[in-house]
Amino acid sequence: MDASTTRRAAFFVSDSTGITAETLGSALLANFPHVPFSRHTIPFxxxxxxxxxxxxxVxxxxxxxxxxxxFTTVKSEQILHELQxxxxxxxxxxSGHLTELEGEFGTTRSEQLGQFHGVGDIERYFARMRAVEYAIEHDDGQSARALDIADVIIVAPSRCGKTPTTMYLALQYGLLVANYPLTDDDFPTDDLPPAVAPYARKCFGLTTTPLRLSQVRHERRPSSVYxxxxxxxxxLRRAEDLYRRNRVPxxxxxxxxxxxxxxxIMQSMHLRS
Structure with a gap:
């Protein structure tokens, strides 16, 4: 039997990007891990x-x-009626939450579409874009410029998740995040690499399991020493020893x-978006 016929279909329907519907709906579905779903996001x-x-x-x-x-975040009553x-x-x-807030605030909801994932607060929007540019410039130790203004510097061996975490923090929260790869050139040493050592209090380390790291690296360079x-x-052992010696969380x-x-990372480093 085709696997798609054994899965219950879950649709995330929105009058905007679908991000909110997918995020909230997925959070609810996560409480039913033994129920298989096929997921379909339908925006706009x-x-x-x-x-x-x-x-x-459907x-x-x-x-x-x-x-x-x-799961839907559509506001229009007409469209909701059709979906029903x-x-x-x-x-x-x-719907229920908006009704509660209307009562509390003494005003009606806006009918404008896509407000949550639109530009909205222009200053906050451009801050996020600047953070993304900063993350790209400082990915994988490519630049040491302006590290003094970084909110956090992620330090880790290659393929431990530095880049996706950096980009998520930048795009989602507008944080200035750099990341630095620990390589053989950085050892043996008791101190953090010179490029990031002056900013030790901004550093946060990542590690993983040797088996998991080997599997991930094998996809990139199979059958290599790397x-x-x-x-x-x-x-990983050298990195964790380095973190502990330098009190890097x-x-x-x-x-x-x-x-x-x-x-x-945000909680440990006391960061706010």
Whole structure:
């Protein structure tokens, strides 16, 4: 049997980018890890015709005894009515909360679409863009310029998750994040590499398990010394010893998502977006 026919369909439907619907809906689905889902994100559903096209997709995904689940952040009553005709389990992620807030604030909600993931606060938007530019310039130790203004410097051996964590912190929170790769040239030493040593209090380390690191590196350079279990074990041991000697906080990235690692870094370094 095709695996797609054994999975319950989950749709994330939005009148904007779909990011909020997917994030909130996925958070709810994570509480049911033993239920397999096929996921479908459908953004920019801002007309009745668009809603009808979604209904057709949902009906095609319906299986006997397995109704699709539709998570939506659509505001239009007309569009919501159309979605209800699909026969799916419809989860309106905003309605109840917006009603509560209208009562508390004594005003009605805005009908403008896509406000959360639009430009919104222009100053905050440009701060995030500047943070992304900073992250690109300072990725993998490419530049030592302006490290003094970094909010955090992520230090780790190659392929421990520095770059995705750096980019997430920059794009999501507007933080100025640099990252520096620990290589054989940085050892043996008791101190942090010269490029980042003056900013030790800004440093945060990443580590992982030797087996996981070997697997990740093998995808990049198979059957090389770089990806060997012995080399990965050596590099991780040296890195963790370096962190401890220099009182650099660190975490193991092997079982953590980028979001989890970012949250730990922000909490440990007392950072605010």
């Amino acid at each position: 559903v801002d007309t009745v015709d668009g809603a009808r096209a979604v209904v057709a997709d 009906e095609r995904a319906t299986r006997p005894g397995s109704r699709p689940v539709v 005709l699909s026969g799916a389990v419809l989860i309106d992620l905003l 990806s060997s279990l012995a080399q990965c074990t050596l590099e 660190f975490l193991n990235s092997s079982t953590k998502s980028v979001e989890e690692m970012s949250a730990v």
